[in-house]
Amino acid sequence: xxxxxxxxxxxxxxxxxxxxxxxxxxxxxxxxxxxxxxxxxxxxxxxxxxxxxxxxxxxxxxxxxxxxxxxxxxxxxxxxxxxxxxxxxxxxxxxxxxxxxxxxxxxxxxxxxxxxxxxxxxxxxxxxxxxxxxxxxxxx
Numbered sequence: 001x002x003x004x005x006x007x008x009x010x011x012x013x014x015x016x017x018x019x020x021x022x023x024x025x026x027x028x029x030x031x032x033x034x035x036x037x038x039x040x041x042x043x044x045x046x047x048x049x050x051x052x053x054x055x056x057x058x059x060x061x062x063x064x065x066x067x068x069x070x071x072x073x074x075x076x077x078x079x080x081x082x083x084x085x086x087x088x089x090x091x092x093x094x095x096x097x098x099x100x101x102x103x104x105x106x107x108x109x110x111x112x113x114x115x116x117x118x119x120x121x122x123x124x125x126x127x128x129x130x131x132x133x134x135x136x137x138x139x140x
Contacts, residue, residue: 005043007035011027019066048065074089076114080116082121
C-alpha cells in the first residue's frame with residue numbers, strides 16, 4: 001500500500017489546488033497506473049490521517065484533497081471562484097475549540113475550519129468571473 005500511497009501523494013504534490021479522488025484516479029489511470037478507485041480512496045484517507053494531505057468538503061459534500069503545504073496544524077481560506085487556498089493559523093480558534101470541548105466534558109478535541117470567500121483577484125474580475133484560476137497555496 002505504501003507504494004500506491006506514495007504514487008497518490010505524488011499526483012497531489014504536482015497539482016495546483018484541491019482534487020477529488022476521482023480526478024486523482026483518472027489521472028493515474030491515464031498515465032498507465034494499475035490502481036483501483038477504492039485504493040485511491042484508502043491512500044487519500046491514510047495520507048489525511050498522517051497530515052500529509054489536507055481535506056476539504058465542497059458545498060455539495062464531496063471531499064477534495066491536496067498535498068499539505070505546511071507541517072503544522074492550520075486552517076484554510078478558500079476562494080469560491082478560483083479555488084485559491086491560503087493556509088492560516090488560528091490560535092483563537094484553537095482556544096475556543098478546547099474551551100467548548102472542556103465545557104461539555106469532551107477530551108481529545110480535534111477540529112477542522114475552512115473559511116470560504118472571494119479572493120482579491122476574483123473580486124476585481126469582470127462580472128462574468130473570468131479571472132484565471134490562481135491555484136496557489138500560501139502558508140501562514
